[in-house]
Amino acid sequence: MTLYAELRVARAAFSLDLALSVKPGEVVALLGPNGAGKTTALRALAGLLPIDDGRIRLGDDTWDEPPRVFRPADRRPIGVVFQDYLLFNHLTAIENVAFGLRARGVDKHIARADALRWLETVGLADHARSRPRALSGGQAQRVALVRALATHPEVLLLDEPLAALDASTTLHVRAELGQHLNRYEGRTLLVTHDPLDAMVLADRLIIVEHGKVVQEGTPTEIARRPRTDYVAQLVGLNLYRGSASGTTVTLPGGGLVTIANPTSGGVHIAFSPSAISLYAERPTGSPRNTWPVEVAGIEQHAHTVRVRLTPTADSAAPPNLLADVTTAAVADLHLLPARHLWATLKATEIQTYPT
């Protein structure tokens, strides 16, 4: 059963008009700037906001189809993780997780036992009796996640689930959230303004701007072929999955990247296209990553030029490397397709995330 939605909502300030579908087991990210209508879309799917036109269906089951059908939130098989979690402060962690089961009439003792098992899956069994205020940001996020999952929803809706966390916990919580989403068999819709969250967590991205879909596809497709300047800026990110050993990350498609902090196991590495420097001759300095590359394509954006690079025959460069250079550099380097150049990348410019 696929979740299928055509959402049309008109407001004084803006209008939303987008279609989306999410298959079982799939994670779809709705990515866009603040005010693009992402949260409105999520509220419509959750049943907190009736749509003005269109339809929302799960398989043959209609949730919303004006003017006749509207099923409110409490009668949709959904789980929602809100941006600031909205854990009930007067209830303990375990009571929060058990809330959805109790609302469905599950016996108190069974609901609590079930809630405790959910808390165990996120390593919070010891905090079962803690009040939300006593939990850290990452812990509260995990309680919110299992509270939403405890009722075995068909559709899981996540509204900026990492936005309220500080930078140091985000890394860890993002990786963990990814694991939980992998295990979840229902349909996940993730609303975010952070391209990294979207690209690391989602199987498919839907990019929304001014209430409309501007591009849709897998993270790699979109990163390689951004259709608008906005998308290019948004997802202009070199993102690879590889396995780390010490400070060396080996990419499955060929390529060796040196990172700053030693680690081991599966990792995502990400760096901005502007972190890549291009030279006509082999540079004499000592950036940790220096690769011979070949120009595969050149795209002009507003103030920069994005260059697509492929490794030359015996190069250890990552495949499909994106580099942003100034317009002046295009002339200096005689940037033309098939031209051979040297690319460098400082190890400190690379962000590393455990997978």
Next chain:
Amino acid sequence: MRSRRRTQRVGGRLPLVLVLPALLGLAFLLIPLIGLLAEAPWSTLPSRLFSADVGQALRLSVVCASVATVLCLLLGIPLAWLLARAELPGRAVIRALVTVPLVLPPVVGGVALLLVLGRRGLVGERLDLWFGFSLPFTTAGVIVAEAFVAMPFLVISVEGALRAADPRYEEAAATLGAGRWLTFRRVTLPSIAPGVVAGAVLCWARALGEFGATITFAGNLPGRTTTMPLAVYLALETDPDVAVVLSIVLLLVSVVVLASLRERWISGLR
């Protein structure tokens, strides 16, 4: 040196023309209370306090004020919810009407109750006819009169708390499958509990001190409708010492109420 500088600073900031009336105002509010304590027949106070009459009036007052408060909670919380959350036409007018008993002279309230619930009143006649039940000049009448006067305190306090509560918690409850009633009981009510408590205490204190509406609607029948304030008034003519003792008891109750609320009641009323 330090105290002189302080005096200078206060004198410099606050003009005398404000300080004098302020001190006068303070004295005006406090001296009667001090006078009450100074005039108290302390030696015979315990015996008077535990006399049958005082005990009866005090018990009646506490029971009636408490039952009236429960009545106000049962009716007032839903009314506050309606005013805060429902999209009613003319909500501003309804809210203004709810607060009328707050400013209405209690005697007028008592007359109004008598006209409606009295034996010949609009509703009272039916009650008498169908159920053989009459409210005026009964203990139940005292409760009705007190609830009428005190309910606005509760409604305003609870409505303020409801407006301050984040409705997104109710949305979160809905996404977890909770219907409206369950959401209200398990999420909304606990989150406004401080406002409800503050409102209930104010309501109770107002009911306890009720005089005008009570004596008009329920009369003054010892043991049945003679609450503390009525007993004070009655005693003043026969035995002023008893009036002082009863007054001190009521003053003590007021102070306890104030202390238990501290600054909370102000935020509740906002």
